[in-house]
Amino acid sequence: MDADSEEDAVMAVDVLVETTIHRSPAEVSAYAGDPTNAPTWYANIRSVEWRTEPPVRVGSRMDFVAQFLGRRLAYTYEVVEWVTGERLVMRTADGPFPMETTYTWEPVGEGGTRMTLRNRGNPSGFSRVAAPVMERAMRRATTKDLARLKETLEP
Numbered sequence: 001m002d003a004d005s006e007e008d009a010v011m012a013v014d015v016l017v018e019t020t021i022h023r024s025p026a027e028v029s030a031y032a033g034d035p036t037n038a039p040t041w042y043a044n045i046r047s048v049e050w051r052t053e054p055p056v057r058v059g060s061r062m063d064f065v066a067q068f069l070g071r072r073l074a075y076t077y078e079v080v081e082w083v084t085g086e087r088l089v090m091r092t093a094d095g096p097f098p099m100e101t102t103y104t105w106e107p108v109g110e111g112g113t114r115m116t117l118r119n120r121g122n123p124s125g126f127s128r129v130a131a132p133v134m135e136r137a138m139r140r141a142t143t144k145d146l147a148r149l150k151e152t153l154e155p
Contacts, residue, residue: 015138018116019146023153025105028113029085032103032149035062035077041149044068044141051076058082069137077101098122115149117142 021028031037033056038045044066051061060079065072075097081089088103099121108114119138 012122013135013138014118014120015135015142016116016118017139017142017146018114019150020108020112020114021150021153022109022112022155024111025085025107025113028115028149028153029088029103029105031153032105032115033082033088035064038064041152042066042145043148044145056082056088068141069134073097075099092121115146117146 032041034054035048035050035056036054038048046065046067048065049063051063052059054060056079058079058081060082061076063074063076065074067073075092077090077092079088079090081087086105089100090102091100092098099119102116102118102120104116104118106114119142
């Protein structure tokens with residue numbers, strides 16, 4: 001399957017969660033869009049190490065280590081889209097579960113931000129069979145992660 005048709009394929013796992021944070025999109029995106037901060041607000045992420053020099057830009061690569069459903073997962077994300085203060089898209093460059101993560105930040109209300117976090121992927125092998133369980137677990141985890149981010153950033 002070529003890259004275009006692969007991107008167009010229906011993802012077996014597709015989780016979208018959102019929250020409103022009472023801080024500006026510039027502040028929320030500066031913090032949440034910096035992978036170095038991920039272990040502070042993602043419960044399952046244990047560490048992040050840059051393969052390329054910060055700051056975030058298209059082509060940046062970072063190694064993540066996570067604990068999910070009792071398993072240690074190590075994978076490399078590559079930034080494929082970066083619109084400062086609006087959107088960040090990262091895809092796994094390698095790892096056990098091909099994944100795309102998208103953050104968006106939109107102004108809402110008086111100085112607030114609506115942040116969405118979307119994780120889509122196509123598990124293979126055993127992971128494909130477990131996709132419905134993984135999707136529910138990812139939804140619970142990312143909902144908690146956004147709540148933790150909100151708590152971290154709001155005064």
